[in-house]
Amino acid sequence: MTQAPNPPSYRTGLSGWASDFLAVLRFYSRLPAPVMGFERDPHALPDFTRAAWAIPLAGVLIGLTGAGIGILAYLAGISMLIAATLTIGALVMATGAFHEDGLADCCDGFWGGATRERRLEIMKDSRVGTFGAAAVALSLALRIFALAELFRLVGPMALVLVIGIAALSRPLALLPVLMLSPAQGSGLAAGVPMPGASGLGIAVALGLAALVGGAFSLDLLPGVFLTLGAALGMLALGMAIAQRKIGGYTGDVLGGCQQLVEITLLIGLSAVAGAHGPV
Secondary structure (H helix, E strand, C coil), X not given: CCCCCCCCCCCXXXXXXXXXXXXXXXXXXXXXXXXXXXXXXXXXXXXXXXXXXXXXXXHHHHXXXXXXXXXXXXXXXXXXXXXXXXXXXHHHHHHCCHHXXXXXXXXXXXXXXXXXXXXXXXXXXXXXXXXXXXXXXXXXXXXXXXXXXXXXXXXXXXXXXXXXXXXXXXXHCCHHHHHCCECCCCCHHHHCCCCCHHHHHHHHHXXXXXXXXXXXXXXXXXXXXXXXXXXXXXXXXXXXXXXXXXXXECHHHHHHHHHHHHHHHHHHHHHHHHHHCCC
């Protein structure tokens, strides 16, 4: 009797790529993602060892959500500050405050505990303390005011930069995975297969292409690389603090790093646009 050939894996071909993309989108956002018939487990965590390429694409969709709200507010004649607030608010809602939660937990743990063990314990606590609340408030304020300044300088085209930043900040935030060791054996970061150097390099390149495209359209291309250098410096500082405080990275550290990168890119690009002059 001839043995029947094995059925093709659900991970092969276009269905495999689509499955990985949907898993990454569900991981990073609260955007509606339809369950497709070829998905074996639509609730499974993504495997970033093969799906890192999808991270910047998910970031683009998240950025488009904020940009869509922002352009409507801008065109409606609402003040630039309110339009920026609505844009950042839409980004937070699209992700379920995913990264903001990581930033809050890091700040509460890093500066609320006297020992490594106590810091990790605080970071696992779902409650938000004084350090965390202050960090999130500052993060929102800095992003809102930086985006409002970009609106003033380059008009609604500032939203093109928002999309590029959303695409680049997420893969860049995974650099601690290559540079540090996990700080604990459990938690979300420990349960998700993380990308290697090549996979993460592809993801960063795709995210950078999205940001470069937006900056090129605004004649701000040289400023992107200056700002990227500042963002990498802030990322290195964040990694150094994480290593000193808890001996490595956790999922909260990765979320906090995304916030550092996003804040630095928005402030840096607003400064570059200001030096360049209004368009």
